[in-house]
Amino acid sequence: MNIQKKIDVGLTIQQSAIKADQAHSLKLSGLSLELGGTPILRDISFALPVHGMNILIGPSGAGKSTLLRCLNLLHQSWQGDLHIMDKDVRTWPDGADALRRAVGLIAQKPSLFPCSIAQNVVFGLGRKARKQVSDEHIEQVLRQAALWGEVKDRLHDKALTLSVGQQQRLCIARALALAPKMLLLDEPTASLDPRSKQCIEASLLELAATMPVLCVTHDIEQAKRLGGQIIFMCDGHLIESGDSVDFFARPERIESREFLRWSVCDCS
Amino acid sequence: MNERHAKTLTMMLALPALLLPAVCLLYILFKGIPALDWAMLFGSAQGASFGSVTALWPQITGSLLLMLGACVLAAPVAFGGALFYALAASHRQQKVLLGMMHLLVGIPPIVYGLCGLIVLVHLLHWGISLLTGMVILAVIILPMLLLNSVNAINRIAVGRTEAAHALGLSNGEIIRRVWLPAAWPALLTGLLLGMARALSETAPVLFTATVFSGVAWPDSVFSPVTSLQTHIFYLAQEGANAQAVDIAWASAVVLVLLVTVLSFSASALRKIRVH
Amino acid sequence: MLNLWMRASAWICLAVVILLLGFLVQQSWPYWQQYGFSTLFSGDWYPYEKLFGLTAAIIGSFWAALIALSIAIPTGLAAAVMSTEILSGSWRSLSRTGMELLAGIPSVVYGLLGLWVLLPLLQSSLGLLTGHNLLAAGLLLSVMVLPTIMVMAQDALSEISSEQRDAAASLGMGWSERLWRVLLPQAWPGIRSGILLALGRALGETMAVMLVVGSMDRIPEPFYNLLAPAQTLTSRIGREIGESAFGSMHFAALMACGLLLATVTITISLLAHLRADNTSVART
Numbered sequence: 001m002n003i004q005k006k007i008d009v010g011l012t013i014q015q016s017a018i019k020a021d022q023a024h025s026l027k028l029s030g031l032s033l034e035l036g037g038t039p040i041l042r043d044i045s046f047a048l049p050v051h052g053m054n055i056l057i058g059p060s061g062a063g064k065s066t067l068l069r070c071l072n073l074l075h076q077s078w079q080g081d082l083h084i085m086d087k088d089v090r091t092w093p094d095g096a097d098a099l100r101r102a103v104g105l106i107a108q109k110p111s112l113f114p115c116s117i118a119q120n121v122v123f124g125l126g127r128k129a130r131k132q133v134s135d136e137h138i139e140q141v142l143r144q145a146a147l148w149g150e151v152k153d154r155l156h157d158k159a160l161t162l163s164v165g166q167q168q169r170l171c172i173a174r175a176l177a178l179a180p181k182m183l184l185l186d187e188p189t190a191s192l193d194p195r196s197k198q199c200i201e202a203s204l205l206e207l208a209a210t211m212p213v214l215c216v217t218h219d220i221e222q223a224k225r226l227g228g229q230i231i232f233m234c235d236g237h238l239i240e241s242g243d244s245v246d247f248f249a250r251p252e253r254i255e256s257r258e259f260l261r262w263s264v265c266d267c268s
Numbered sequence: 269m270n271e272r273h274a275k276t277l278t279m280m281l282a283l284p285a286l287l288l289p290a291v292c293l294l295y296i297l298f299k300g301i302p303a304l305d306w307a308m309l310f311g312s313a314q315g316a317s318f319g320s321v322t323a324l325w326p327q328i329t330g331s332l333l334l335m336l337g338a339c340v341l342a343a344p345v346a347f348g349g350a351l352f353y354a355l356a357a358s359h360r361q362q363k364v365l366l367g368m369m370h371l372l373v374g375i376p377p378i379v380y381g382l383c384g385l386i387v388l389v390h391l392l393h394w395g396i397s398l399l400t401g402m403v404i405l406a407v408i409i410l411p412m413l414l415l416n417s418v419n420a421i422n423r424i425a426v427g428r429t430e431a432a433h434a435l436g437l438s439n440g441e442i443i444r445r446v447w448l449p450a451a452w453p454a455l456l457t458g459l460l461l462g463m464a465r466a467l468s469e470t471a472p473v474l475f476t477a478t479v480f481s482g483v484a485w486p487d488s489v490f491s492p493v494t495s496l497q498t499h500i501f502y503l504a505q506e507g508a509n510a511q512a513v514d515i516a517w518a519s520a521v522v523l524v525l526l527v528t529v530l531s532f533s534a535s536a537l538r539k540i541r542v543h
Numbered sequence: 544m545l546n547l548w549m550r551a552s553a554w555i556c557l558a559v560v561i562l563l564l565g566f567l568v569q570q571s572w573p574y575w576q577q578y579g580f581s582t583l584f585s586g587d588w589y590p591y592e593k594l595f596g597l598t599a600a601i602i603g604s605f606w607a608a609l610i611a612l613s614i615a616i617p618t619g620l621a622a623a624v625m626s627t628e629i630l631s632g633s634w635r636s637l638s639r640t641g642m643e644l645l646a647g648i649p650s651v652v653y654g655l656l657g658l659w660v661l662l663p664l665l666q667s668s669l670g671l672l673t674g675h676n677l678l679a680a681g682l683l684l685s686v687m688v689l690p691t692i693m694v695m696a697q698d699a700l701s702e703i704s705s706e707q708r709d710a711a712a713s714l715g716m717g718w719s720e721r722l723w724r725v726l727l728p729q730a731w732p733g734i735r736s737g738i739l740l741a742l743g744r745a746l747g748e749t750m751a752v753m754l755v756v757g758s759m760d761r762i763p764e765p766f767y768n769l770l771a772p773a774q775t776l777t778s779r780i781g782r783e784i785g786e787s788a789f790g791s792m793h794f795a796a797l798m799a800c801g802l803l804l805a806t807v808t809i810t811i812s813l814l815a816h817l818r819a820d821n822t823s824v825a826r827t
Contacts (some may be wrong), residue, residue, distance in 0.1 A: 069709075074713065100713050101715030105713035111709070113705050113707070124714030174714065178714065270717070271719060274718060278624055281622075282622040285618045285621070285689055286622055286625070288625075288641075288686060289642065289644045289645040292650075292656065292686075295660065343551045345555050347552075348548045348551065348553070352549035352553040355549065356546070356549055366812070368556055370813055371560060371809050372560060373564075373812055374810060374811060374812025376743075376748070376805070376808055378749040378780055378801070379801045380564075381784075382567070382780065383566050383567060385789075386789075386798075387566055407559055407563075454772055467649070468647070468649030469649075470650060470750045471650075471750050471777075475784050481824025497650075500652065500655055501750060501754070504651075504754060505660050505754070506775050516655055520652045523649055523651075523652060524647075524652060526582070528644065531644075533638075543675075
């Protein structure tokens with residue numbers, strides 16, 4: 001009886017895993033981008049599961065940040081096919097702005113607006129929603145971004161008085177306040193203190209349990225800590241993708257091995 | 269859709285402002301060019317009777333003399349003041365100096381004319397003269413030259429100056445060998461803009477330095493001159509005399525071209541980056 | 544040698560400021576002494592009858608500046624927004640060059656344009672006896688202060704970092720929302736300085752105003768009648784300084800106009816720079 005129950009539970013988990021495998025939150029095929037005549041991204045295809053951590057890794061200059069900017073249409077001049085939640089982004093209902101509300105993007109350098117912490121959190125909401133937003137909602141997103149404890153007593157202070165690490169977490173909270181369907185992060189912990197780095201990584205892992213998170217990094221150690229799916233890019237090409245444990249243990253391509261050893265890669 | 273409305277509205281509001289420069293310039297050229305010819309620019313001013321003088325070169329020389337004099341008088345003081353700001357002034361003195369310059373920038377040119385009239389024309393008995401005009405224009409362009417020079421020096425990297433100090437260079441050597449090579453385009457840009465300003469100011473020289481006609485070349489700095497700016501002013505009001513208005517448009521073309529050449533060379537110079 | 548030059552220059556600057564203000568006060572002193580500040584509220588200016596009321600000219604200056612700004616602010620701001628946020632690359636620099644061109648046209652040439660283009664136009668379209676009026680002065684001034692507003696606003700807008708723009712865009716804010724909630728508030732200190740400088744320029748402009756305003760010392764009747772010949776502080780000085788004898792009460796009264804004008808414009812200019820400096824300090 002007991003055993004049977006366990007098997008049942010195991011089966012359901014497996015089935016849902018299979019289902020998750022079939023459905024994709026984001027499906028990209030054949031994306032290419034040229035800026036000023038120079039090819040930046042060449043024929044990139046991958047898919048993200050409905051939730052979980054995904055790491056986009058590669059040496060600097062590989063086009064990782066540019067790819068993220070393509071995904072939420074900050075760059076629009078690319079060719080290819082991108083479906084998010086099974087909808088073509090080119091014909092997204094209510095246009096690119098609605099798409100960007102559904103896909104949170106956090107930049108490498110925190111960029112807050114010159115107003116209070118609380119106002120920054122609700123900055124992206126519409127006029128009506130800003131007025132009606134509850135304190136609980138603000139608290140909840142700040143907790144999700146692992147910032148609540150540090151700012152709960154000074155929500156009405158200027159946001160720019162925070163440290164850089166806190167500012168970055170506030171940027172995450174600001175994106176979360178819009179209840180996005182997925183989160184894109186562009187080297188969110190580059191040039192941050194170790195403490196903030198730890199906080200952000202922990203909260204990212206927590207968020208990845210409920211939504212797909214795509215995190216760009218060039219830091220191999222960070223990629224190992226975060227785990228999940230790895231997408232390895234170099235010089236505008238997608239070189240290899242797969243489970244992170246496999247990737248770090250048995251990289252298939254010679255470029256991947258070179259990168260894991262030297263943190264650089266020569267594939268042009 | 270809302271976004272498109274907002275953009276269209278902005279463009280409709282902005283369009284007159286963006287078209288205006290071309291319209292103004294073309295109209296001035298359209299009116300002035302036909303009246304302008306070689307003989308008018310360089311023809312003889314001798315023997316012509318009052319009001320029918322058609323040669324413009326006395327006015328052009330007068331304007332250029334006023335402009336050059338103003339620059340020669342203002343530039344050393346402005347550069348000296350900027351160096352004082354950068355090298356010798358305490359924080360408080362810096363604030364006072366900048367505050368004074370902002371104060372001077374705010375005073376309308378005609379008030380400079382009034383003060384020049386009191387001090388230079390009447391109290392110093394220089395009379396209506398070239399020198400009076402030069403000094404007044406010099407004071408008018410002084411604040412913009414000084415502020416520009418201070419900005420030019422401030423833009424030089426602190427590290428470079430400190431490195432020069434560390435090598436034991438004196439202040440004079442730092443100015444000559446570090447600051448001037450780095451800042452000369454900015455300093456020259458300011459000077460050119462100052463010249464353009466001195467050339468276009470009319471009100472302050474109207475009753476302190478210029479007369480309507482009769483002066484081809486001033487005998488000394490204490491004699492009055494004729495200038496393009498004031499010439500336009502006098503002729504513009506000669507409503508009954510169509511020829512006078514034509515000459516006013518021709519003078520306007522010459523003046524606008526002179527000022528434009530100065531300010532465009534200034535903006536061309538601004539693009540030079542010295543490394 | 545260097546030291547001497549530097550200190551001499553600084554002293555000259557100080558001397559210029561003190562002499563300027565000192566002589567303005569000293570020469571207008573007899574006027575203030577005899578007529579006092581009550582003349583600010585008296586409308587009659589008849590130099591030959593020793594009546595020197597300033598109200599007409601003050602109201603004239605006020606109206607001309609008000610018309611100029613109320614046209615130049617929306618147009619200039621829109622032009623700045625269009626050139627930094629809508630136009631791209633070469634069109635942007637072309638619009639900038641155009642504005643610099645407009646700023647470079649000497650005021651007397653604007654006067655010429657006003658006298659021979661704007662006035663006939665107003666005269667025929669509004670059916671007036673003479674086009675010389677405050678409306679013409681205001682329209683002309685609006686063209687003259689437009690570059691100040693546009694260039695300052697353009698600088699302030701383009702100083703906003705691309706990170707801020709991207710951050711606003713990634714939050715899904717639309718174009719007009721970004722403009723109203725991110726760009727304009729952050730550029731506001733610069734825009735405000737531009738507006739203040741334009742106001743100072745509009746109040747102090749002489750030649751162009753003098754040629755079109757009509758130079759009649761009358762308070763507009765009723766006060767919003769902008770279509771009759773009027774007078775501004777600057778046009779009065781420009782018209783009458785040649786006729787007044789040095790040391791006379793008429794001369795002192797004109798000096799008083801100058802002093803009044805200078806006080807107002809200096810305050811405006813210092814306000815513009817003070818605010819600008821404060822914000823730039825706060826930003827670093």
